[in-house]
Amino acid sequence: MGTGAPRRDVTIGQQSAGLFERLGLGHSLRRWRRALDSGTLSAAEIRGILSEIRSLRGRLDALSAEAQTALLRRTDAAAATINDIPCDWSGRPGPWNAAMRPRGIVHLPSPTALSTGVTVYHDATRHDLSLRQDMATGGQGDARFGLVLEVYRFDGSFVSFVHDLPAEAIAGLTLNHFIAVDIRAEREQPLEVYARLNVQHGPNVEQMVRQVDFRGESGRAEFDLAYSRINERRIEKAWLDLILEGPEMTRIAIWDVVVMRAPRADV
Structure with missing residues (x-):
């Protein structure tokens, strides 16, 4: 012994x-x-x-x-579900998973690349807003980092975080799939958040827009590709927009974002 x-x-x-x-x-x-x-x-x-x-x-x-x-793709994909259907892929965008350089940006220009595959856009000409990456702490989800957006004077109509989905997210993607995005966010005041899925198939781009349904700090938006007109044999790329509508004099901390896909259950 x-x-x-x-x-x-x-x-x-x-x-x-x-x-x-x-x-x-x-x-x-x-x-x-x-x-x-x-x-x-x-x-x-x-x-x-x-x-x-x-x-x-x-x-x-x-x-x-x-x-x-x-590791997230190998573990969370099996654990995550969409409408009780096990996912066959899931992923967390870069700013919630890896340190940004720099960690903070003031007078945020549009567009601004935050990490590989993630860019922020807005349509304001006067934009007194700042964005920083903070370390996540207990109770804020499983992400390593969160993004904190503070908005003061802002004459635009939206701020959008655009996430290019990786190749494995669209490999084998069919009309038989659901795609969902889970968000954990603290909103200083009521703020509408939308998710827009964009799928390029040949020369065309299919767009599906859903409002994120929040229950407290947790929100989800789901896309059923069966209701789209995507030519699944010609899918080239896909990206997801997280759109904050009309933010002004507010603070929103987005502590986690996870994108998932799941095949429709056999009937």
Whole structure:
């Protein structure tokens, strides 16, 4: 009994070290450690090491976000349902899953790319509004981050977050599918939110608009593709707009967004 646990710890350590070596990180870590331990580095050399570490951290953060997205697709797709039908795909857009650079934007121009595949638009000429990414905390959903939009003077009619759906979301997509978007948001005052699904099939774009039905902070919009005129054999791409209608002198914190699809249940 007494000798089993230590051997297991060594095995885990060896596995972790092996992973670092395979990723090419072990050599860099040892080199930085030896250099710092030497006590002979100049300020410029230490700044160089810090720059390398920050660059590596950025790449690791991006890789972590990709891994979490992959895990979400493998776990949440099975757990999530649309009308009690198990989903065959689900995903969380980048700003709710990975750190943005920069984290905050003031006098938000249109368009502004927030991350790969997500862009924000509005139609205002006077737009005193700011957007920032905050770390999510307990009780705000499963996302790592949330987006907080603060609007002051705004002479436009909408602010829209546009999410390009990834290839796996449209692979095998048919008229037999439902698509849904779940949102968790804190609205300072009543604000209508719409979801618009856009599917390009050949030269045509099918658009379906639904108002997000909120129950407290949780909202959902659903699209039944059976009621569309999509040519499923010619689907090229799809994107989803989350539209905030007429925001002014308000704050909305969107703590989570998850897009899902599910096949119609066999009758």
